[in-house]
Amino acid sequence: MTHAPIRPHTLRIEPTRGWVALRLGEVVAYRELLYFLVWRDLKVRYKQTILGVAWAVLQPLLTMLVFALFFGRLARVPSDGVPYPVFAYAALVPWTFFATGLTMASNSLVASANLITKVYFPRLTIPLATVLAGLVDFALAFPVLFGLMWWYGIVPTAQVVWLPLFIALDFATALGVGLWLSALNVEFRDVRHVVPFLTQLWMFATPIAYPSSLLPEKWRTLYALNPMVGVVEGFRWALLGTATRPGPMILVSAAAALALLTGGAFFFRRMERTFADVV
Amino acid sequence: MSSNDASPDAHSFSPAPHETPPVIRVAHLGKQYQLGARATYRTLRETLVESVRGMARSIGRGRSRRVPDRIWALDGVSFDVAHGEVVGIIGRNGSGKSTLLKILSRIVEPTRGTVDLEGRVGSLLEVGTGFHPDLTGRENVFLSGAILGMRRAEIEKKFDEIVEFAEVDRFIDTQVKHYSSGMYMRLAFSVAAHLEPDILVVDEVLAVGDAAFQKKCLGKMGTVARHGRTVLFVSHNMGAVVSLCSRALLLDAGRLMLDSDAITVAARYQATLAAAPTATTDLSAAEHFGSGKARFVSLRFVPERRDGTTRELMCPGSRLRIETRIVCFAQVDSANVGITIYDASGFRLVDANTAMQGRFVSMQPGDDARIDFTLDDLRLKPGTYLVGLWMGRGNVEDIDGILYAGSLEVEPDPQQLQHSEQFPGPYLCAFRHSVVISTPDADVERPGVRNDPEPRSAAAVSR
Numbered sequence: 076m077t078h079a080p081i082r083p084h085t086l087r088i089e090p091t092r093g094w095v096a097l098r099l100g101e102v103v104a105y106r107e108l109l110y111f112l113v114w115r116d117l118k119v120r121y122k123q124t125i126l127g128v129a130w131a132v133l134q135p136l137l138t139m140l141v142f143a144l145f146f147g148r149l150a151r152v153p154s155d156g157v158p159y160p161v162f163a164y165a166a167l168v169p170w171t172f173f174a175t176g177l178t179m180a181s182n183s184l185v186a187s188a189n190l191i192t193k194v195y196f197p198r199l200t201i202p203l204a205t206v207l208a209g210l211v212d213f214a215l216a217f218p219v220l221f222g223l224m225w226w227y228g229i230v231p232t233a234q235v236v237w238l239p240l241f242i243a244l245d246f247a248t249a250l251g252v253g254l255w256l257s258a259l260n261v262e263f264r265d266v267r268h269v270v271p272f273l274t275q276l277w278m279f280a281t282p283i284a285y286p287s288s289l290l291p292e293k294w295r296t297l298y299a300l301n302p303m304v305g306v307v308e309g310f311r312w313a314l315l316g317t318a319t320r321p322g323p324m325i326l327v328s329a330a331a332a333l334a335l336l337t338g339g340a341f342f343f344r345r346m347e348r349t350f351a352d353v354v
Numbered sequence: 355m356s357s358n359d360a361s362p363d364a365h366s367f368s369p370a371p372h373e374t375p376p377v378i379r380v381a382h383l384g385k386q387y388q389l390g391a392r393a394t395y396r397t398l399r400e401t402l403v404e405s406v407r408g409m410a411r412s413i414g415r416g417r418s419r420r421v422p423d424r425i426w427a428l429d430g431v432s433f434d435v436a437h438g439e440v441v442g443i444i445g446r447n448g449s450g451k452s453t454l455l456k457i458l459s460r461i462v463e464p465t466r467g468t469v470d471l472e473g474r475v476g477s478l479l480e481v482g483t484g485f486h487p488d489l490t491g492r493e494n495v496f497l498s499g500a501i502l503g504m505r506r507a508e509i510e511k512k513f514d515e516i517v518e519f520a521e522v523d524r525f526i527d528t529q530v531k532h533y534s535s536g537m538y539m540r541l542a543f544s545v546a547a548h549l550e551p552d553i554l555v556v557d558e559v560l561a562v563g564d565a566a567f568q569k570k571c572l573g574k575m576g577t578v579a580r581h582g583r584t585v586l587f588v589s590h591n592m593g594a595v596v597s598l599c600s601r602a603l604l605l606d607a608g609r610l611m612l613d614s615d616a617i618t619v620a621a622r623y624q625a626t627l628a629a630a631p632t633a634t635t636d637l638s639a640a641e642h643f644g645s646g647k648a649r650f651v652s653l654r655f656v657p658e659r660r661d662g663t664t665r666e667l668m669c670p671g672s673r674l675r676i677e678t679r680i681v682c683f684a685q686v687d688s689a690n691v692g693i694t695i696y697d698a699s700g701f702r703l704v705d706a707n708t709a710m711q712g713r714f715v716s717m718q719p720g721d722d723a724r725i726d727f728t729l730d731d732l733r734l735k736p737g738t739y740l741v742g743l744w745m746g747r748g749n750v751e752d753i754d755g756i757l758y759a760g761s762l763e764v765e766p767d768p769q770q771l772q773h774s775e776q777f778p779g780p781y782l783c784a785f786r787h788s789v790v791i792s793t794p795d796a797d798v799e800r801p802g803v804r805n806d807p808e809p810r811s812a813a814a815v816s817r
Contacts, residue, residue, distance in 0.1 A: 088460060088469040111500040115486060115493075122488045193483045194501055195460035195475075348463045351456065352387070 095344050101197045108196055112204035116179075117211055131212035132219055134175075135167040142167075146284045155286045155317040158227045164220055165314055166283040166307040169245045172213040173303060174274045176246075179205040180253025181270050184261050188354045198347050199340070202257045206250045213242075220314070232316040241309035244325075248302040248332045254339030258346040261354050282307055286317070287324070299324035302332035376434035376472075377553060377584050378458070383467035385428040385453050385608075427453040429608040431467070435586070440579040442595035442616050443588045444623045445605035446639075451588045452557060454605070455479060458586065459555050473552025473584075476503050480557070482542035487531035491522055491541055494530055498545045512548045519574075520544035547574045554578065557588045572598070590641070592620040592740060592758060593700015617698055621738035624761025634677075635760045637743075644752035647684040648717055650743045653677070653760045658728075667765045670735060674762075676727045678743060680754075682717035686745075689715045689753055691725050694742040695734070695762065703739070704729070715745070734764045 102109070121127045139160055146152040147159030154162035180202040184191065187201050224231065260266035281303040282289075290298055299305050305328020308321040428450040435441055445451045456462045458469060459477030484501035485494050495516055499509040509516075517523050520541040522533070530538055556575070575598055579585055589595050595602055595616055602619035604612040612619050634654045642649060656675040657668040668674060676693055692707030706727050708715060717723055739762040744755040 086471045086475075088457060088464065088471065090464055090466055107506050108500045110506075111497050115489065115497055118493065119486060119488050189480075190484055190501060192456075192461060193479045194477055194503075196501065196503070351462045 091348055093345070094341055095348075097199075097340050097344055098197065099199075102199050102203070105196050105200055109200045109204055109207070112200060113208045116205060116208035120208070128212075128215060131215040135164060135171045135216050136219060138171075139164040139167050142284050152285050153289070155288060155311070155315075157229070157311070157315045157317060161220075161223045161227050161229060161315060162286070162311070163284065164223055165311050166281075168213065168216050168220055169241070169306050169310050170278065170281065170283050170303065171216065172209050172245055173249045173306070174278070175212065176206040176209040176249035177252045177256065178270055178274065179209065180250070181256035181260050181266055183253075184257045184350065185264075185354060191354055192351050198350060199254075199343060202253045202343075203250065206246065206253055209249070210246070224314070229315060231314050234313045234316065236313075237309065238313045241306055241313060241325075244302065244309065244329055244332050245306045247336045248306065251302075251332060251335035251337075251339040254336070254343045258339075258343045258350075261346065261350050277301070277303065280304075287321075296323055296327050299327040300331050302328040302335060304328055305332070375436075377437045378433075378435035378472075378586075379468075379470040380434070380454075380458075381432050381468050381470075383428055383431045383454070383457065383469060384426055384465050385450075385457060385462065386424050386465040387427050388424050426465075426608050428457070428464070431605070431608075431610045433603060433610065433613055435584060437584055438582045439601060440585040440587065440599045442599035442602035442619070443586060443605065444590075444592070444595060444602055444619055448607075449605040450608040451605055452479075453608075455555050455557050455586065455588055471553060474503070475553045475555060476549045476551030477555040478502070478546045478549070478557065479555075481539055481546065483546075485530060485538070485542055488529060490529055491517075491526040491533070494541070495526075495545055498542065499549075502546060502549050503551065504549060508550075516541075516544045516548050519547065543571055547571070547578070550583070553584045553586070555586045591700060592624065592698065593696070596620050596698050596700070617738070620698055621761060621763075624738065624740060624758065637756060637759060640756045640759060642754055642756055644746060644754040647753050648680050648682040648686050648689075648745060649754050650678055650745070650756060650759065651681050652679045653741070653743065655741075655760070655762055668732070668763060669765055670732060672732045674729045674732045676729070676741065678725050678727075680715075680717070680723045680725065680745065682719055682721040682723070684719055686715065686717045686753060689717075689745050689747055691715050691745045692743075693727055694744070696740040696742065696758070698738045698740065700740070703734075707744075732764065734762075736764050738763055 121130065124130065126133065142163045143160045147154065147163070152159070157165075183201045183205045184198070190196075190201075191198065256266050256270065280301050287295055287298060287304060287308055299308075305321065305325040308317075309325050309328075311317045312321050427448075431450070431454065443451050443454060453462070455477065456479070457464050458471070459475060459479065461477070461479075482498070484498040486497065489497065492513075495513060496506070496509055500506065517526055520537075520543070522537050522541050525533065525537065530541070533541070572594055575585075575587070575594075579598055585598075587595065587599060599616040601614070602616040603610055604619045604623055612622050614622075634652050637650050637652055640650075654677040655668065656677060657665050658673040658675055659665050660673060662673075665672060678691070678693075680691070690707050690709040692705060692709075694702055695704040696702055706729065708725070715723065715725065740758045741760050741762055742755070742757050743759045744752070746752040746755070
């Protein structure tokens with residue numbers, strides 16, 4: 076790769092079977108398209124809404140208020156020694172990113188049917204773009220967390236340097252699940268009925284309204300097979316310095332997230348060859 | 355588009371175009387589709403039920419799974435395309451043209467066979483791919499350009515040109531959902547037209563917009579073709595194919611029937627639609643437009659001698675009777691029925707209609723009418739012509755119309771072969787004429803006459 080080829084390379088189109096290579100290089104080559112798809116999603120998402128991007132903040136904020144009232148005040152759910160609103164919001168920010176990303180991604184291929192049947196580009200860019208677009212909402216909702224922490228007089232600990240890792244883990248989980256669901260949705264439209272249900276169940280299986288310290292220690296590692304457990308506990312640990320030592324949980328969650336993402340990517344590529352025929 | 359646009363390129367087809375290594379090599383290409391079962395998406399339940407049944411069956415009777423109905427949309431197609439060739443792909447609906455283009459543009463995978471492509475492929479299977487109604491014209495140019503495979507810098511460089519070609523500069527910052535359909539089409543086509551891949555794959559995009567815009571698109575396509583780009587072009591418009599392409603492929607039921615120069619292939623395609631002269635063409639499968647209150651059901655060309663007796667060949671100077679049959683479904687009052695004869699490139703030559711004779715047609719549902727047009731002294735040179743049918747009322751309504759209902763082969767008159775010097779290029783009519791030649795050796799040399807055989811007439815004679 077030291078100089079440009081004089082002769083364009085030959086591309087061979089032939090039937091493929093079974094599992095195929097991810098060809099991530101091609102996704103990189105199409106990065107400008109990825110950029111435009113993200114940009115389109117952002118442009119279009121809040122068109123014709125009164126509150127516009129404020130929704131990115133309002134969604135987790137309002138959920139937090141409801142949780143703080145019912146779980147925090149009325150049910151007196153423990154919150155690892157942190158004021159409940161901050162406790163819940165620190166979990167809701169990564170959770171909202173995950174839930175939105177997975178919902179949008181699962182519908183992304185079907186919504187782009189007109190593109191898929193008319194032009195070639197690496198199909199991975201479609202769910203990838205929707206999840207990436209969600210990062211902007213995340214970036215808007217996140218500073219509010221610092222506002223809340225300042226309000227309650229919580230100073231972030233040095234562990235905050237680990238935060239990018241948890242954001243990456245959050246992203247990997249959302250994309251991983253999104254890849255599975257988007258590919259399945261092309262062939263089985265059941266997925267669109269499953270997704271709201273799935274996100275709801277998943278939310279209860281994740282320590283958002285409650286701390287994972289409620290679980291007996293020996294169960295926590297198993298619990299962390301849900302990658303969002305590691306993400307949420309990681310966020311709280313890095314930002315609020317909660318006492319739960321999430322080390323083993325985060326390792327298990329990270330492994331689960333990677334497995335989900337890799338599996339999702341290969342499954343997606345395997346299903347990809349029939350997208351244009353079926354969608 | 356005039357017949358002059360057919361330009362020398364259109365006729366420079368050589369029987370061996372593969373001196374340079376091909377940039378597209380298609381080998382034994384096949385694409386199978388499953389009918390019914392998987393035509394649309396499935397629900398999980400159906401799949402579960404099916405697989406349980408399948409398992410039960412395989413346990414019960416070994417592997418005796420019922421094979422679902424399958425169809426080969428493309429079957430054993432092989433061809434090469436050299437660099438810079440402009441190749442038309444012709445065939446009826448369902449012949450596999452679109453499937454071929456979709457495989458070449460990597461949208462669907464073949465079931466068997468291979469394609470080797472050298473260079474960047476751009477495909478244009480639809481006008482407005484990737485346009486989003488909520489975005490402005492400017493934003494859509496960038497989005498659609500990126501989706502079609504243009505680099506951002508490339509789009510920026512060509513942006514003014516794109517907007518200018520589309521004639522929408524005043525509205526470029528307006529959301530495209532507020533555009534008229536014409537503006538939308540123009541902008542969408544303009545983005546696509548400025549795509550500069552090594553290999554361009556185009557499907558039927560010219561079938562949109564008004565006549566003026568279509569002409570502009572054809573002009574742009576011609577420019578693209580002349581700039582040495584390799585183009586594959588699917589169309590039902592024989593005129594466009596003949597004027598843009600040097601070579602064409604005829605597909606029928608997924609198989610490659612003919613690979614030759616565009617005129618020969620267009621003529622064969624018309625012939626497959628129209629069958630042989632004097633045979634009746636069934637128009638039930640033709641592409642009709644109009645309200646459908648009545649339909650043309652058949653068309654027949656009958657060559658006659660001056661005395662009205664039928665002759666074998668349609669030759670210049672014959673009398674031509676064009677018989678049409680019309681079936682009526684809803685009341686038709688005072689309709690005009692007409693025929694149009696086009697040359698092989700779609701250029702309109704002759705019109706004849708009942709209104710010209712002061713006659714109109716009224717029909718009741720269930721009526722079956724026959725209308726014959728007789729053209730005395732057919733002044734068409736040997737070659738292939740296309741005949742269109744139309745029934746309607748002035749500018750009020752189209753009742754039924756078929757753009758190209760059949761093809762008419764005019765053969766050289768066997769008794770006058772000594773006079774049938776063939777000139778390359780599309781021709782119009784032959785006039786009765788006389789020549790006075792005053793060079794001393796005029797009878798020996800005949801200045802200006804080329805002697806190379808003309809492929810079209812050769813094909814016509816052999817038929």
